[in-house]
Amino acid sequence: QVQLVESGGDLVQAGGSLRLSCAASGRTFSGYFVAWFRQGPGKEREFVGGINWIGSSTVYADSVKGRFTISRDNARNTVYLQMNSLKVEDTAVYYCAARQSIVPLSAPGAYDYWGQGTQVTVSS
Numbered sequence: 001q002v003q004l005v006e007s008g009g010d011l012v013q014a015g016g017s018l019r020l021s022c023a024a025s026g027r028t029f030s031g032y033f034v035a036w037f038r039q040g041p042g043k044e045r046e047f048v049g050g051i052n053w054i055g056s057s058t059v060y061a062d063s064v065k066g067r068f069t070i071s072r073d074n075a076r077n078t079v080y081l082q083m084n085s086l087k088v089e090d091t092a093v094y095y096c097a098a099r100q101s102i103v104p105l106s107a108p109g110a111y112d113y114w115g116q117g118t119q120v121t122v123s124s
Contacts, residue, residue, distance in 0.1 A: 002026045002113040004096050009118030014088055016122070020081040022096030022115060029053040029072070033099050034079045036070065037108060038092035038120075045095070047106035051079060059104045064090075086122045093117040 008020040022034065035050030049060035051070045058070050069082040079096060095118075097111035105111075 002029075002032075002098055004098060004113055004115035006094065006096050006115040006118040009094060009120045011121045011123060012086055014086060014122055014124050016086050017082070017084045018086065018120060020083070020094055020096075020118060020120070022079045022081075024077045024079075024098070028077050029079070029098065031100060031102070033102055033104050034072070035097050035099075035104070035106075035111065036079075036081045037095045037097060038090075039095070039117075040089075040092040043092075045108050047108075048081070048094070050104050052102050052104065054102060061106075083120070086120075088122050088124050091120060091122045093119050 003025045005023050012018055030053055032053050036048040037045050038048050039045040047061055049070050051058045067085045071080045096115045098113045099111045
């Protein structure tokens with residue numbers, strides 16, 4: 001069993017930056033693919049990007065490519081989402097999720113574990 005806890009959400013102005021954290025407890029992320037999703041008001045949950053714990057390969061949605069960066073810290077068993085050049089349309093609740101596979105998938109239903117979410121609000 002893996003417990004995920006996100007943190008770092010905040011209110012920020014457009015053009016600003018935030019770093020979200022996803023800390024795991026219960027076991028390590030080894031062998032998992034860890035992803036970030038977001039759900040804006042009235043929208044479906046969408047894949048933002050993810051990282052393979054082994055090898056650290058990353059994938060990103062086109063909407064965030066070049067602005068967001070996902071990284072990991074082995075010692076802290078934590079995955080980060082660095083968000084730069086934030087836009088109003090990035091406003092959402094951000095969730096981290098983990099699946100016990102190295103195959104990156106964008107469908108929320110493919111993930112076994114979820115955090116509670118952290119709110120990111122970008123003002124104009």
